Amino acid sequence: MPTSSPLPPADRATGPDVLVIGAGVIGLAIAWRLAQRGLAVTVVDPAPGRAASWAAAGMLAPVTEVHYQEEALLGLNLESARRWADFAAELEGASGTPVGYRACGTLAVAADAGDHAWLGELHRFQLELGLRAERLTSRECRQVEPALAPRIRGGVRVEGDHQVDPRRLSAALLEASRRLRVRFVAGRVESLVMEAGSCVGAVIATAGSAPAGDSGTLRAGLVVLAAGAWSSELAAGLPAGHVPPIRPVKGQILRLRQREGAPVLNGNVRGLVEGSSVYLVPRVDGEVVVGATMEEQGFDTTVTAGAVLNLLRDAYGLVPELAEFEFVEVTASLRPCTPDNAPVIGASGVDGLVVAGGHHRNGVLLTPVTADLVAELVTGGSMPALGEPFSPARFGALAR
Numbered sequence: 001m002p003t004s005s006p007l008p009p010a011d012r013a014t015g016p017d018v019l020v021i022g023a024g025v026i027g028l029a030i031a032w033r034l035a036q037r038g039l040a041v042t043v044v045d046p047a048p049g050r051a052a053s054w055a056a057a058g059m060l061a062p063v064t065e066v067h068y069q070e071e072a073l074l075g076l077n078l079e080s081a082r083r084w085a086d087f088a089a090e091l092e093g094a095s096g097t098p099v100g101y102r103a104c105g106t107l108a109v110a111a112d113a114g115d116h117a118w119l120g121e122l123h124r125f126q127l128e129l130g131l132r133a134e135r136l137t138s139r140e141c142r143q144v145e146p147a148l149a150p151r152i153r154g155g156v157r158v159e160g161d162h163q164v165d166p167r168r169l170s171a172a173l174l175e176a177s178r179r180l181r182v183r184f185v186a187g188r189v190e191s192l193v194m195e196a197g198s199c200v201g202a203v204i205a206t207a208g209s210a211p212a213g214d215s216g217t218l219r220a221g222l223v224v225l226a227a228g229a230w231s232s233e234l235a236a237g238l239p240a241g242h243v244p245p246i247r248p249v250k251g252q253i254l255r256l257r258q259r260e261g262a263p264v265l266n267g268n269v270r271g272l273v274e275g276s277s278v279y280l281v282p283r284v285d286g287e288v289v290v291g292a293t294m295e296e297q298g299f300d301t302t303v304t305a306g307a308v309l310n311l312l313r314d315a316y317g318l319v320p321e322l323a324e325f326e327f328v329e330v331t332a333s334l335r336p337c338t339p340d341n342a343p344v345i346g347a348s349g350v351d352g353l354v355v356a357g358g359h360h361r362n363g364v365l366l367t368p369v370t371a372d373l374v375a376e377l378v379t380g381g382s383m384p385a386l387g388e389p390f391s392p393a394r395f396g397a398l399a400r
């Protein structure tokens, strides 16, 4: 797998330097970073910011989200978390749009004895990995979050796991990119265009009010495939061994709103309630995001009564006051997931095509580092060492 820059010399007469397919937080952040480095960038998406990035809660939670056998991913997650405060400040300055970054910390709590034992195991694992996480008694949990139900057995406080509002983030990235003359095409890519084994552009179908001239083949010096859960489908025409194995994992998530009074929660709360996990992400404006299911259902985005019931029951079990909140929204969307739960970032092995996808549960968290890695690969000439373990090449044998 070559790690040298996949970007040929710009030829603005025949198209942009870079065509980014997909305007979720990943594609948008890449477009912004590449435009900052002076490249002419076009982004194609029929509905920017409206897929997984619209559904996401926006937890920036590498420590409370740590999973066994995902230690390599943990390093990338921690590095992106470290970059978040500066990234948010820079983006807000560049766009004039707040992104809702809150350094609020996270409290993970357990409802019954089994949940408590599981949380104890997680805490031991966090300490083994050298992570900062503090075990709290039931009483201490209620001192941090007075709205918690008295049944809570205990918890783990992680000062460094924060949040951002992904909808505001997408809006800010769109605005910052527009200010740098990134061109947005409201179209759907139907296929990649291959010539002599290289990717040289994409075939675009537009709809609605998009200018008719935006339809057809758009050639570019480089294509970045950042189409979330749809990335593998788009890459289906590539030679064997080069299709990134990204599949959809459905998530259903709720938005409630506090109607009056001081915010019910001070920071993020993750709960284990009789073996099922739920999280509460409170915004300063009174919104509380309640998430989320994890379902292997292919491309289905049906909202189900059972998912809403379970999420509300578990959320209410943690914070009974939520029963008084306005029910604002339920959303179902698709996380882009790979076989090892880590993203694919880097040269695809096909000349002219870079992949940035498969961010699964952590795409919002990983936005700053992913955009920096791709910008460095494209304009600096090589993938930084931090990004090498996430090369699409690691799935060469699996891809079809």
Ligand SMILES: Cc1cc2nc3c(=O)[nH]c(=O)nc-3n(C[C@H](O)[C@H](O)[C@H](O)COP(=O)(O)OP(=O)(O)OC[C@H]3O[C@@H](n4cnc5c(N)ncnc54)[C@H](O)[C@@H]3O)c2cc1C
Residues within 6 Å of the ligand: 021, 022, 023, 024, 025, 026, 027, 044, 045, 046, 047, 048, 049, 050, 051, 052, 053, 054, 055, 056, 057, 058, 059, 060, 187, 188, 189, 190, 226, 227, 228, 229, 230, 234, 250, 251, 252, 253, 291, 292, 293, 333, 334, 335, 336, 356, 357, 358, 359, 360, 361, 362, 363, 364, 365, 366
């Ligand atoms: C319920 C839920 C909760 C989540 N919570 C968190 C969280 O708290 N923290 C966190 O870090 N992550 C969270 N995630 C994960 C996060 O949302 C994703 O990892 C991230 O949004 C992926 O971003 P993306 O840009 O790759 O994909 P998406 O946001 O899905 O964007 C892909 C884009 O590609 C476009 N596209 C698709 N096909 C085409 C085509 N043919 N042509 C042109 N464009 C196309 C789509 O329209 C879409 O806009 C959550 C996800 C879900 C579903």
